[in-house]
Amino acid sequence: xxxxxxxxxxxxxxxxxxxxxxxxxxxxxxxxxxxxxxxxxxxxxxxxxxxxxxxxxxxxxxxxxxxxxxxxxxxxxxxxxxxxxxxxxxxxxxxxxxxxxxxxxxxxxxxxxxxxxxxxxxxxxxxxxxxxxxxxxxxxxxxxxxxxxxxxxxxxxxxxxxxxxxxxxxxxxxxxxxxxxxxxxxxxxxxxxxxxxxxxxxxxxxxxxxxxxxxxxxxxxxxxxxxxxxxxxxxxxxxxxxxxxxxxxxxxxxxxxxxxxxxxxxxxxxxxxxx
Amino acid sequence: xxxxxxxxxxxxxxxxxxxxxxxxxxxxxxxxxxxxxxxxxxxxxxxxxxxxxxxxxxxxxxxxxxxxxxxxxxxxxxxxxxxxxxxxxxxxxxxxxxxxxxxxxxxxxxxxxxxxxxxxxxxxxxxxxxxxxxxxxxxxxxxxxxxxxxxxxxxxxxxxxxxxxxxxxxxxxxxxxxxxxxxxxxxxxxxxxxxxxxxxxxxxxxxxxxxxxxxxxxxxxxxxxxxxxxxxxxxxxxxxxxxxxxxxxxxxxxxxxxxx
Numbered sequence: 001x002x003x004x005x006x007x008x009x010x011x012x013x014x015x016x017x018x019x020x021x022x023x024x025x026x027x028x029x030x031x032x033x034x035x036x037x038x039x040x041x042x043x044x045x046x047x048x049x050x051x052x053x054x055x056x057x058x059x060x061x062x063x064x065x066x067x068x069x070x071x072x073x074x075x076x077x078x079x080x081x082x083x084x085x086x087x088x089x090x091x092x093x094x095x096x097x098x099x100x101x102x103x104x105x106x107x108x109x110x111x112x113x114x115x116x117x118x119x120x121x122x123x124x125x126x127x128x129x130x131x132x133x134x135x136x137x138x139x140x141x142x143x144x145x146x147x148x149x150x151x152x153x154x155x156x157x158x159x160x161x162x163x164x165x166x167x168x169x170x171x172x173x174x175x176x177x178x179x180x181x182x183x184x185x186x187x188x189x190x191x192x193x194x195x196x197x198x199x200x201x202x203x204x205x206x207x208x209x210x211x212x213x214x215x216x217x218x219x220x221x222x223x224x225x226x227x228x229x230x231x232x233x234x235x236x237x238x239x240x241x242x243x244x245x246x247x248x249x250x251x252x253x254x255x256x257x258x259x260x261x262x263x264x265x266x267x268x269x270x271x272x273x274x275x
Numbered sequence: 276x277x278x279x280x281x282x283x284x285x286x287x288x289x290x291x292x293x294x295x296x297x298x299x300x301x302x303x304x305x306x307x308x309x310x311x312x313x314x315x316x317x318x319x320x321x322x323x324x325x326x327x328x329x330x331x332x333x334x335x336x337x338x339x340x341x342x343x344x345x346x347x348x349x350x351x352x353x354x355x356x357x358x359x360x361x362x363x364x365x366x367x368x369x370x371x372x373x374x375x376x377x378x379x380x381x382x383x384x385x386x387x388x389x390x391x392x393x394x395x396x397x398x399x400x401x402x403x404x405x406x407x408x409x410x411x412x413x414x415x416x417x418x419x420x421x422x423x424x425x426x427x428x429x430x431x432x433x434x435x436x437x438x439x440x441x442x443x444x445x446x447x448x449x450x451x452x453x454x455x456x457x458x459x460x461x462x463x464x465x466x467x468x469x470x471x472x473x474x475x476x477x478x479x480x481x482x483x484x485x486x487x488x489x490x491x492x493x494x495x496x497x498x499x500x501x502x503x504x505x506x507x508x509x510x511x512x513x514x515x516x517x518x519x520x521x522x523x524x525x526x527x528x529x530x531x532x533x534x535x
Contacts, residue, residue, distance in 0.1 A: 002364060003364075003366065005360070005364070005445065006360050006363075006364040006366050007360075009356035009357060009359060009360035010356075010357050010360050010361075010372060012352075012353045012356070012357075013353045013354065013356075013357040013376060013416065013420075014372065014375060014376075016353065016409070016412065016413065017375055017376065017378065017379070017413060017416070018375070020391065020395065020409050020410075020413055021378065021379055021382065021387065021413050022378075023394065024390040024391055024393065024394035024395060025382065025386070025387070025390045027390070027393070027394045027398070028386075028389065028390040028393050028394065074289050074292075077282055077285050077286065077289075078285070078286050078289045078290075080282070081282055081283065081285075081286040082286075091530065091531070093290075094530050094531060094533065094534060095521065095525070095530050096290060096293070096294070097293070097533075098521065098530055098533050099297075099517065099518075099521065100293055100297070101533070102470050102474075102517045102520065102521060103297075103474075103513070103514060103517050104473075104474045104491055104494075104510075104513050105474065105476060105491075106476065106491045106494045106495050106498070107300070107494075107510040107513055107514070108296070110300070110494075110498055110506055110507075110510060111296030111297065111299060111300045111510075112296060113498065114296075114299060114300065114303060114311050114313065114507075115295075115296060115299060117502075119310070119311075119312070120313075121299060121313045124312075124313065151292070151293070151296065154289075154292075154293070155293070159533045159534050160534075162534040163534040163535050166534070183279055208381075208383070211383075212383035212384065212385060212386070212477075214384065214385045214476060214477045214480065215476045215477075215491075215495065218495070219495065219498060219499070229383065229385040229477070232385050232386070232389050233385065233389075233480065233481075236389055236392070236393075236481070237481070242393055242397070245389055245393075246389075246393065249383075249385075249386040249389050249390065252383050252385070252386055253382065253383065253386055256381070256383060257381070260381070
């Protein structure tokens with residue numbers, strides 16, 4: 001009786017996911033392996049030997065890696081600051097971190113368009129103080145995409161880290177200091193290693209988010225700085241090349257899963273070492 | 276351990292980085308120039324008037340709200356029982372079932388959007404609006420299940436057993452005993468799912484067609500062609516909505532939920 005209940009309650013959810021997520025995905029991935037004469041792998045050999053695609057692939061990977069790295073560098077100290085704050089201030093800081101997270105990504109990317117644009121805030125400022133004679137090209141560059149994605153995903157990194165850092169006892173840090181470590185050493189030898197679980201969750205979220213983001217590269221990268229997600233859209237909707245789009249989509253899924261797998265494996269290794 | 280001045284300074288700088296763009300957007304929304312300028316010249320409310328008189332924005336705004344509300348309700352109808360089953364009973368394959376429910380988080384939005392378009396619209400010829408609803412429902416389902424499951428964690432199932440042993444049916448028990456105890460979790464789940472659906476771009480971008488488009492998608496195409504403060508004004512309006520939702524989430528779930 002109970003068993004029947006258990007499965008009955010799950011059936012609607014499982015059905016809709018299998019029907020509309022799994023089957024379409026399998027269909028999309030599967031279609032890339034079927035050529036005129038049966039099974040083929042040629043679309044992937046073409047993808048990875050074509051300079052144009054390889055460039056887009058490595059650009060996307062590069063942007064995601066740099067974004068994850070910058071988010072870590074900026075996120076670790078901020079999360080630590082929040083975790084050591086008084087409860088009332090902590091609430092305000094978390095609210096300030098969550099606010100951008102819940103704000104539309106179009107709004108957040110648009111903000112950077114007004115800052116980096118030809119007549120944007122930065123160029124106006126630099127022109128007014130006569131540092132530059134003509135506007136710099138900041139928008140529609142890889143640099144703009146990186147700033148935009150860091151802006152998009154930094155709050156995720158901070159939020160993932162705060163939860164873990166809150167549980168680090170102050171006693172541990174005091175012990176380290178009483179044993180002669182200065183604050184910075186104590187931070188890097190005690191806080192950072194103990195934050196590894198949060199760091200892993202945060203990096204996975206930021207990396208996969210940046211690797212698959214669509215809005216920001218579309219708005220801040222322009223037509224010359226295409227990434228994989230904008231390539232999927234362009235292939236499918238502008239060029240009507242659905243198989244091509246499916247190939248890019250499959251490459252995206254496999255890369256994301258591989259990266260998640262590698263990071264989890266690394267995490268497992270770190271745990272074995274007792275960190 | 277005390278915090279050094281350096282750390283405080285660093286944190287302030289990062290928050291400046293997070294909020295400067297938002298402040299700039301807010302200021303440009305009230306500028307009187309026809310293009311976005313900063314510092315702003317003059318003061319005007321005309322851009323706000325612009326959004327409310329623009330059929331295009333009002334219509335897509337309505338569609339976005341409609342899709343978000345319907346998708347969230349469907350996701351609640353599907354997700355609450357699932358969350359209940361998973362927290363109440365222990366059965367073989369629970370881990371696998373959980374993975375299935377959370378799989379839409381791992382699949383890149385743009386890939387999911389494309390495969391829906393490719394399979395459901397092109398092959399099955401389902402209407403765009405229906406596909407849009409299905410896509411949004413699947414994407415927000417994990418949020419519902421997670422939030423509802425976490426509020427069920429604090430529920431004592433012996434109360435439920437008591438009701439059942441006194442003769443109430445399972446359904447009646449759920450409606451009269453379990454549900455009232457998790458209402459705040461359900462409201463929070465509703466708010467989070469709603470905002471996630473409302474903000475969605477990567478799935479919606481494939482599922483637009485004649486008469487069917489959501490606000491973020493319209494905003495994106497507008498931004499690519501025009502450069503006036505209408506979008507700033509619209510952004511400010513959406514930020515107010517975000518603040519409202521954050522307020523409700525704080526009251527029900529607590530914003531600390533995000534750092535768990």
